[in-house]
Amino acid sequence: MIKKLLLLCLLFVSACTYAETIKTDVLVIGGGASGVSAAIQSARSRVKTMLIEQSSWLGGSLTSGGFCYAEANRNFPSGIYGEFRKRVRDVYKLRLGYDTAYNAPLAYEPATGAAILKKLTDTVKNLTVKLNTTFTDVKKDGTGWELVILADKQKTTIKAKVLIDATELGDVVSKIGVLMTAGFDSRGDTKEALAPQNATNQIQDISYLAVLKDYGRNTDHTIPQPDGYDPSKYTCLQKADIRKLLDAAKLPNDKYLVNWDGCASQYSVTGEDLQPEHRAETFRKARLHTLGLIYYLQTVLGYKNLGFADDFNTPDHLPYIPYIRENRRAAGLVRMVLDDIYTPYSRGSQLYRTAIAISDALPGQHYSEAGVPHINYPPFPAFSIPLGAIVVKDQDNLLVTEKALSVTHLVNGAVTDPAVQMTLGQGAGATAAFCAFFKTTTQNLMPRVIQGEILDFGGYLMPFADIKQTDPAWRAIQQIGATGMLKGAQRVSGNRADILFMPDSTVTTAEIKPYLEEIYSRSFIWFNQEKPGQLFTVANIISYISNMNLRDPKNLEDALQKSWKSYYHFPTEFKTDRPITRREFAVLANRFFNPFARKVDISGKMVN
Known part of the structure; x- marks a missing residue:
């Protein structure tokens, strides 16, 4: 009798374990570079978050794959990636010969990187991390998702409002049946001048x-x-x-x-x-x-x-996973093409206005197979990655990172670098948290709200190489740059091109007039009345602000003069008759008429 009761109890416990259901706001599948970053940002954005990783290490390519010499984005210590960089350097900074220069490549031992990421996630509230856990099934649950996970031979059902596929190979979206492509896109498909005439199935090694x-x-x-x-x-x-x-x-x-x-x-x-x-x-x-x-x-x-070395506990001492540069790419709300990188300001879509991450990586062409097309890229600029590229088309509350990002093959090689993916993951986490926090779906995304959250946590939107994060004007310049009112300029150096804001250059009337007239109806009257010269002056912006804000110009001038250096930290002297610098214009415009607050849609077009 006792044995039967014990057996019944065991069966009951097993049934309960199998039937266990956990609810969370955001579920991230894949604890690689982007997945860890996405989970951390989502939890920091005050929503309940769970991270599932099939191995015992966090970091993916950065750790388990042995990619422990990171050169990309070394000029941009963006948000969570910047935290990771700092913690790595704190471990090694006293080692003889370890390079701690601002833009030095990040070198570390794989196990050290994994331990740092584990410690980082352990300190984040609202975040649950499950290692050695796989998913076995996924299906739609209203506007959310339901997944079955397997850990220690126990199945658990997870219900999430938002799902992020951060697996190395897009395994979640593949299982759902999302439309995906692989290999070289044809020129007729993408309209990229550098694309080959015909599509192929060849991907990078x-x-x-x-x-x-x-x-x-x-x-x-x-x-x-x-x-x-x-x-x-x-x-x-x-x-x-x-x-x-x-x-x-x-x-x-x-x-x-x-x-x-x-x-x-x-x-x-x-x-x-x-x-x-x-x-x-x-x-x-x-x-x-x-x-x-x-x-x-x-x-x-x-x-x-x-x-x-003894970094990996494998029979052959090779990493746990290979370094994968490319796989199948999901169809997103937008597909990023080469022209979004080379000529972002002159396109019908203004995707840079929806930026959630940046990259300065060069597009890889790693092919050992003979006959694969070689692309003669012009000097490759640093660039912003748009919000719509992580949002899966025709699926509510499903986001992708890693190799499933919605980009063309020619762009892919510049976005899958693990350092770039960690930056991108933060943007994905902020996007998922937006949907969960505001109880909405990816059909109702507000790029400016998501970007504001990314900036709050130190993430970059624009890849301005000449404005460090420690600059007092950094956030204002990031926001003004994301509007396109003041545009970045390319400076070619070898096979790459830096994007510069040029904060000490002067502002021309021609560059700001079209934007101001587009977003503020009264600007047309002001420009006709004031007729500013070729170079916009300090007096011009005082007049413009007073006109837009209905503020007494003399009082405004006196207030600006008093706070010019003490509050705004401008290094220049306050003189109303001189041309205004881009730094000064960006800071004052951002404060007094805040163009960043103007809504934009997923393509970057302004919404009235």
């Missing part, structure tokens, strides 16, 4: 990276010969400067990151190779390719002193 350690000159750490080893695959390294390659990605504690192009650690794949049914075999072959590289380095090239 994946790479199993390797973290090696120098164990000393007379040591031998040669690994066993890998299965299928073919030395001819690595002959491109015969003429390479191996020491230069190693030093280019030197990590703390005499370690080196091997992430070499060409015949080295790259492994060619197509979109089909990364489908769930083919993924395990593809990854197995890619691992063997990198192991062959290490064996070649040790035996043919003579670097026996270089052996695997």
